[in-house]
Amino acid sequence: MxxxxxxxxxxxxxxxxxxxxxxxxxxxxxxxxxxxxxxxxxxxxxxxxxxxxxxxxxxxxxxxxxxxxxxxxxxxxxxxxxxxxxxxxxxxxxxxxxxxxxxxxxxxxxxxxxxxxxxxxxxxxxxxxxxxxxxxxxxxxxxxxxxxxxxxxxxxxxxxxxxxxxxxxxxxxxxxxxxxxxxxxxxxxxxxxxxxxxxxxxLGHLTSDPREREQAFRDAADAFRRALALPPGPTAPIDLADDAYGSALTLHMAALAAVCADRDEQPRPGLAELSGYLLSHERRFWPVDDYNRINAAVFVATLFGPVSDLETARELLERAHIATGAEANEAVVRHDRLYPSGNGPTTLEPLRPDLLGEDFVAAHLAADRHAAELLSNLLAQEQPALARQALVVLAATADRHEHVRPVLWGLLDEHRSLVVEAALPVFEVLIAHAPFETCWAVFGGLPEFHIAHLYSGLALAEHLVDALPATPPDWRRAYMLNHLSKRRADLLLVEPALAAARESTEVYEVLVEHDPRHLPDYAGSLSNLGGYLAQTGDDAGAVEPSRRAVEIFRELADIEPAHAINLAESLTNLSNRLCSDNNWTDAHEPAREAVELLRGLVEHDRRLLPRLAGACTNLGIQLAQAGDKPGALEAAREAIAIRSELVSAEPAVHMADYAKDCIVLAWGQALDNGAASASLPEAWRAAHTALHAYRVLAEVSEHAFAGQLLSALSTAADVLRAAAMSSDRGTVLATLDELLPDHHR
Known part of the structure; x- marks a missing residue:
């Protein structure tokens, strides 16, 4: 070597x-x-x-x-x-x-x-x-x-x-x-x-050896003296025993501060004053006649920068009310002269290194009472990618600066849509430092399923459950256990999901004895419990909690029509449990009732479209299993028509269900070897769409979507097998080839 x-x-x-x-x-x-x-x-x-x-x-x-x-x-x-x-x-x-x-x-x-x-x-x-x-x-x-x-x-x-x-x-x-x-x-x-x-x-400390640490300090001080055009000379090291000086940056900050202090004949700052001392020197380079504007520009750049061009930078400063028009251009030029790009032709470079920039953000938020409001306005207007970056920087700042944490909590509360864009570091800071109510509110802002939050949503749910006492029975613990079971199930952690669902149901059983207001949540927990029992192979045991959920929701819907949606969902779940237990005849009735209920509800609330699509998919699967191909295809086409509209608007939320519906349609069209040639193009188009979707999803979580990807591959093979066995297979295969997009050939 x-x-x-x-x-x-x-x-x-x-x-x-x-x-x-x-x-x-x-x-x-x-x-x-x-x-x-x-x-x-x-x-x-x-x-x-x-x-x-x-x-x-x-x-x-x-x-x-x-x-x-x-x-x-x-x-x-x-x-x-x-x-x-x-x-x-x-x-x-x-x-x-x-x-x-x-x-x-x-x-x-x-x-x-x-x-x-x-x-x-x-x-x-x-x-x-x-x-x-x-x-x-x-x-x-x-x-x-x-x-x-x-x-x-x-x-x-x-x-x-x-x-x-x-x-x-x-x-x-x-x-x-x-x-x-x-x-x-x-x-x-x-x-x-x-x-x-x-x-x-x-990566560990630069060095833990005292003599090596002192030599590293001297080397850094000598380098800074050269860069500052100071005459060469020794810079005596300070006491470097504190473990914090194992950080290369902290050691270099101490060396630079010592060089500056010695040059200015000032006392050297201690460890706690290092960042503030260096930031005060940083500000000395800002033009006196434009100090406030540069101060605000550095704050914005450290959170949102760098950006790609002058126009984007100017627009960012204008939205921040720092300057407009020609003055905004001038502010960008002045900023870039102080902070030139080190990564190609970008502009509005952040204040670096990152820790110093984060310390500046913290100091700015403490000194400027309007800074948090400005940040809120910018986050409401910026592209999701820039908002995501700003939240990561702010989370890192809040991790080390306690006074910044309420600012971050307030922004997430004010802009609930930002929760979807929040990266994992934001959730780590929430779990480490945020009060329970803030974590509770952020969890409530997460979609029930989102590809980017499979793990962060699970981590936050587990944190909330751990923060709630097991006794006495608490509706919030039961509620979070129910949601924790869903988050675990999304990652195919079926046994842990079943354990959380059991505990949730047990807590609700105690609560409803004294307060019937918990009946809806109890029924929902029962329905989930039935699903997880079925996934672990206990098909017979899954039927009873599912049937009990339907009974409760039917009674509630008779009193309050708003529970009709819950009734429809529990009917769908019951039909699935009956199918799993090979009770096909009894399964059709609750599945059809669920679809009819949801069709009526969607006329008044389009937000229920995903649930109607799910009920149609469920009915289609059951009818196909029972041999009712025309009925299965009708239900599957209705589901796909709904899902295609939904996935175009929110692909991360609806892609998995859309792919599942496509599988049902493709499988139904190629149900037997005698499938009509005319039905195969529709089956191939659906199978190929599902295959492409599951490939995308598997890239996000192989563990969660590998099985569905294999199912899509198997279905595509079934369609091709049916085409090969058709009487006019040459024409059919040519038609299928024409349906394949050029970039997927």
Whole structure:
């Protein structure tokens, strides 16, 4: 193996772009982009107006020479050279400031020296600029920084597509994130991708040895003196015994503060005052005649930036009421002069490093009583991707600054739609710090099913259940246990789902003895319990709780018509339980009653369309099982007509059910080997639609949708088998081929 010191420390400084400032694109898709990174000259002179703490501490500027981590670097080299893994995805995680970005930059330089093409992955749901296209070498390393800010769909899509996009290349994907919590979901979603998934690497302190820590301090101080054009000279280290100085960033902040304090003949700040001291120096570089505008622009940029072009930046500042027209353009130019892009032709760069930027956001929110209101207005207007990023930054800020937490809780309460866009780090901060009522309200804002929140919704539900005492019986605990059972079932955790449903039902049984107002929830819990009993194979045991749920809801609907929707749902569930118990004759009656009830309800409330579609699907399945093909097809077509309208508006919510309905229709049309040739094109179109939908869903959660994907493949094969057995199979197969979209041939 090559010498770690020689191959890493003296390697090229890998940055985005080229000397001319162009961006070379490795690959561009709707949701993400890969930009090739190339060696850039290592400069030492920094213009006076850019000698800010933020600039000097920014990992991308590499002001302080990289300090090697031999053990970590050896593992990365072994990972890169693994001959048994044509593709591998590795997560490196650790709190902000430990040096993940510097490590990745150094490793990228090493890989580039070894002949690898190195690309940086960008989530294009946020604003990024266009550039020139590039070609791929035989070995490709993709670096994904700030993975927690990516939309999970985009990250999975990017990684999943690499074997096809760079066919024949050896592939490595280095994922950087603060927390490892998203790794289980990512690995589940990548199960279908032919990639190795080694254990994540936790990045530890830069060094724990006191003498090495002191030397690292001196090296950083010397580098800052050079960058500030100060005469060389020793900077005596402070007391570095505190464990916080194990962070590379904290150590560098202390060294920079010491250099500045010594230069200005001021006392050196302590650990608690470091950030505030450096931010005060940061503000000295802002123009006095435009201080307030730059202050507000830095706040907005740190939360929402960078953006792709001047026009987008100007519009953002105008929506923030910072400036308008020509003055907004001037504010952007002044901001960019202070904070030039280090990642190609972007503008409104955030204040970096991230921890310093988060500390600035916290200070700004504390000092400006209008800042929270401004942020609320911006979140209401911005694109979902930018809102998602701002929430991640705000959550990271709230994690370390207690006074920011009520701001975040208030924003999530005021803008309930933002809950759907919230990334996993936001939920982690909620679970760690938010009061029960805030978590309760946020959980209430989550859709019952959403692909992006399969895991975050489950984590929040488990947190709420754990926060509620088991005794005395509490309706909120029973309610959350019922919802917890649903979240577990969405991830096919059937036994845990059954356990939660049992406990929920037991609590409700006690509650309804004293308060009949809990009867609707009790009946709903009974219905869910029946479903999970059936999923665990207890078909006979599932019938009784399902039948009892119908009885309760029928009595309630006679008193209050609003319960008719619950009655319809429980009828559908009962019919399923009877079918599972092979009682086909009795099953048809509740299924038909549910459909009729819902048709009447939909005339007054279109929001019930998903439930009507589900009832039609259920009826179609049962009629098909009973051999009533015409009736099954009629019900399936009605369901698909409804679902196609719903999925066009909210694909993440309705795609799974739409695919299921397509399977029912395709299977019904190709029900037997004597299927008419005229019915097969409709069956093929439905089967292909289901197959495509389940492939998309399986990329999000292989565990939850692998079985449905196999079912779709089997159904497509059944349709083709029926076509091959038809009398005019040549014409039929040609027709089926014509129905296949060009990009899926």
């Amino acid at each position: 090559a010498s770690v010191v020689n191959s890493w420390i003296n390697g090229p400084n890998i940055q985005i772009g080229s000397a001319g400032g162009d961006v070379t694109i490795a690959l561009e898709r709707a949701d993400y982009r890969l930009d090739w990174l190339s060696p850039m000259p290592r400069g030492t002179w920094v213009p006076r107006h850019q000698r800010t703490p933020g600039y000097l501490l920014d990992a991308r500027r590499e002001t302080v020479p990289y300090r090697p981590r031999p053990d970590v670097q050896q593992r990365l080299e072994e990972w890169l050279d693994d001959p048994d893994a044509p593709m591998s995805v590795l997560l490196v995680h650790g709190p902000g400031g430990l040096g993940k970005t510097r490590l990745a930059n150094a490793f990228a330089g090493f890989a580039h020296q070894r002949g690898w093409g190195v690309a940086r992955a960008l989530d294009q749901r946020a604003s990024t600029p266009a550039g020139m296209a590039g070609s791929a070498p035989g070995h490709v390393l993709v670096v994904v920084d700030y993975a927690e800010r990516w939309h999970p769909d985009a990250l999975v899509a990017m990684i999943s597509a690499l074997p096809t996009d760079f066919a024949g290349s050896t592939l490595r994907v280095l994922v950087l994130a603060r927390s490892p919590s998203a790794w289980p979901q990512l690995t589940t979603q990548l199960d279908r991708v032919p990639t190795d998934l080694p254990e994540p690497m936790e």
